[in-house]
Amino acid sequence: MKIAVLGGDGFVGWPTSLHLSDRGHEVHILDNLSRRWIDTELGVQSLTPMDSIQERTRIWKQESGRTIRFHLIDVARDYEVFKAWLAEHRPDAIVHFAEQRAAPYSMKSARHKNYTVSNNVNATHHVLNALVELDLDAHLVHLGTMGVYGYSTVGAAIPEGYLPVGIETMAGETVRQEILYPANPGSIYHMTKCLDQLLFQFYAKNDGLRITDLHQGIVWGTNTDQTSRHVQLINRFDYDGDYGTVLNRFLIQAAIGYPLTVHGTGGQTRAFIHIQDSVRCIELALKSPPQRGERVKVFNQMTETHRVRDLAELVAKMTGAKIAWLPNPRKEAPENDLVVTNDGFLDLGLEPITLAEGLLSEVVDVARKYAYRVDRSRVPAVSAWTKEIAKEVETDP
Ligand code: USQ
Numbered sequence: 154m155k156i157a158v159l160g161g162d163g164f165v166g167w168p169t170s171l172h173l174s175d176r177g178h179e180v181h182i183l184d185n186l187s188r189r190w191i192d193t194e195l196g197v198q199s200l201t202p203m204d205s206i207q208e209r210t211r212i213w214k215q216e217s218g219r220t221i222r223f224h225l226i227d228v229a230r231d232y233e234v235f236k237a238w239l240a241e242h243r244p245d246a247i248v249h250f251a252e253q254r255a256a257p258y259s260m261k262s263a264r265h266k267n268y269t270v271s272n273n274v275n276a277t278h279h280v281l282n283a284l285v286e287l288d289l290d291a292h293l294v295h296l297g298t299m300g301v302y303g304y305s306t307v308g309a310a311i312p313e314g315y316l317p318v319g320i321e322t323m324a325g326e327t328v329r330q331e332i333l334y335p336a337n338p339g340s341i342y343h344m345t346k347c348l349d350q351l352l353f354q355f356y357a358k359n360d361g362l363r364i365t366d367l368h369q370g371i372v373w374g375t376n377t378d379q380t381s382r383h384v385q386l387i388n389r390f391d392y393d394g395d396y397g398t399v400l401n402r403f404l405i406q407a408a409i410g411y412p413l414t415v416h417g418t419g420g421q422t423r424a425f426i427h428i429q430d431s432v433r434c435i436e437l438a439l440k441s442p443p444q445r446g447e448r449v450k451v452f453n454q455m456t457e458t459h460r461v462r463d464l465a466e467l468v469a470k471m472t473g474a475k476i477a478w479l480p481n482p483r484k485e486a487p488e489n490d491l492v493v494t495n496d497g498f499l500d501l502g503l504e505p506i507t508l509a510e511g512l513l514s515e516v517v518d519v520a521r522k523y524a525y526r527v528d529r530s531r532v533p534a535v536s537a538w539t540k541e542i543a544k545e546v547e548t549d550p
Contacts, residue, residue, distance in 0.1 A: 154439070155179040155242065157291075159228050159280070160250030161221075162206045163188050164389050165296065165372060165431055169248060171379035171386065172432040173439075174219045181242065182206065183235070184251070185227035187272075188389075191258070197396075197531045199389040200405060200523050201375065212385040229276040236283040239291075246292045246439050247284075251276045252345065256300070257482070257536035258395040259342035266341045273345035274352075281356040290363065292442040294435060295353065297366045298346045299424045299455055299493070303337030304485075310492040314366065314451025339485055340538070353449045361445045365438045369431065370424030370455030370493075373400040374512060375519055377429045388428070390519065392527060394534035399461060400425065402532075403468045404513060408520030409527050412477035413469060414534065419462025419478070420488030424455035427506040437501045452497040456505035471510060472517060480546050484538040 161170040161182030174180040184206065192198050204212070210221045228235050228251045252273040253259060259269040277295070284291060302311050315331040322328055333354060336347035349366070356362045380388045391397045392405040403413045426434075434454045443450040465476050481487070499505075506512065537543035 154245040155181070156439070157181050157183055157239070157242070157244040157247045158250065159183050159247060159276070160252065161223075161248075162186060163250055163254070164391065165428065166248075166250040167209070168377040168380050168388055168428060169250070169432045169435050170221055171213060172377060172436060173248075174213065174221050175217060175379050176436060180221045181244065182210075182221060182223045183226045183228060183238065184223070185225065185230075187227075187253070191253075191396075195393065195395060195531075197393040197528065198526065200392050200520060200526055201387045201390045202523070202526070203387065203389050204385050209386060212383050216383050216386070217379075228279055229272045232279045232283070235279060236286065239283050239289060240287050243287075243289060244291050246294065246442075247280060248435060248439070249277065249280055249293060249295045252296075253342065255396045256340035256342045257534055259340055259345075260538050261395070261536045269341050270345055273342075274348050277349045277352050281352055281362060284362055285356070285360045290445065292363045292365065292439065294365045294438050295349065295367065296435075297349060297368045298343060299368050299370045299453065300339055300343035301336055301347050301350060301368060302334055303339065304421065304423060304491055305489045306492045310494045311453070312494050313453050313497050314368065314449070339483070350449075357447070357449045363443050363445055363447070365443065365450045365452065367434065367438060367452050367454040370426045370453075370458075371398050371400065372426055372428050372431050373398070373404075373516070374428040375401070375516055377432055390523075392520075393531040395536055399423070400464055400468075401516065403465055403474075404516040405520040405527070406532065407468050407472035407474035408517045409524045409529070410474070411529060411532055412475040413465045414532070415462055415465045415476055415478050416483065416534070417479075417481035417487050419465055420460060421485060422458055422460045422489050422491040424453070424458050424491065424493050425508070426455050427512065430456055430503065430506050433503060434498050437498060437503060441501055453493050453495045454498065455493055455495055456503075457507055458491045458493060459508070467508070468513070471513060482534050482537045482542060482546050484542060
């Protein structure tokens with residue numbers, strides 16, 4: 154297949170591009186390099202030393218003999234340029250990662266809220282709009298989030314996108330139908346992914362677009378089979394308070410002797426997936442598109458759930474790290490249970506990688522290797538969800 158990977162320079166986009174190229178697909182990365190600009194804005198850098206996207210693709214060609222083309226395009230801002238690219242290349246599939254993906258960054262200030270909403274919603278709408286305008290029947294695979302559901306289980310597992318409901322009619326009969334699972338976002342970032350869902354629902358219904366939405370959990374790990382092939386193919390690794398995600402943060406904190414930063418009681422339960430499984434799932438989704446006229450296909454892209462404090466205790470036991478119990482900068486339930494259905498990918502043959510100690514220590518090893526690049530002052534999470542929480546977090550002793 155000819156595949157356009159929008160946001161192919163990012164944490165999941167880059168290993169996905171390599172994986173798909175390795176499988177023999179013609180891969181084109183479209184990216185505005187915004188993630189690199191945000192590093193500059195925040196004054197942080199990936200733990201791992203990343204080369205330019207051009208250099209990365211050059212090394213990939215050298216190592217694999219395969220070509221990945223890079224196109225500097227801002228999908229959210231340059232609709233006409235993006236549409237012209239699609240018209241010229243007419244890909245068979247589009248994988249859409251081109252969104253601002255950090256919840257804390259989206260909550261930093263009014264400017265960050267505006268940026269996240271306009272970037273994410275416009276990027277998604279531009280893709281859909283262009284497919285219709287060009288009569289292009291490419292399968293769109295979008296990276297969504299488990300966070301669209303909220304994080305609690307009311308005695309039943311979270312289904313894959315749709316909730317069966319029975320509605321009583323005025324005649325007293327019960328009509329059964331499936332509706333999009335009620336959206337319950339916990340940040341501006343997560344809210345944009347909820348809005349994406351509505352855009353997808355409309356365009357699938359109105360224009361027959363073929364769309365798959367992947368509700369992904371928290372990704373952990375760093376290397377995949379392809380990024381490990383050469384030091385210059387290395388994936389990015391975020392450890393800072395805005396972009397670092399919880400388990401990878403605990404692992405790097407353990408590696409540099411920094412107390413593990415648990416927010417609140419650590420009773421938050423979340424869904425997780427290893428980066429290697431993440432790229433495999435995207436390939437599986439590409440192989441199994443919905444039919445034209447079918448509703449949006451939704452997969453829960455996660456393999457296991459864990460409570461934050463259990464993860465901290467596991468990492469502490471493994472490495473001897475201390476745990477710091479911190480005031481929570483976020484507005485979220487202090488404790489929750491979470492049970493999630495993920496039959497879609499299991500039925501397609503996914504064999505999940507779970508939290509084996511070997512893989513956890515592999516991340517600690519990577520973190521130790523590059524520990525000299527860490528700015529310890531960027532480890533704390535300081536973006537508060539409300540003005541009141543900001544005051545509490547500031548005044549806590
Ligand atoms: N947390 C800590 N300590 C930390 C960092 C986080 O206790 O040092 C807690 C947070 O308060 C939260 C949980 O860990 O309760 C998860 O936080 P996170 O930063 O790992 O994950 P989140 O903000 O939800 O976002 C990440 C990705 C996002 C993706 C989402 C999947 O950045 O792109 O959509 O995971 S999910 O969480 O399933 O919605």
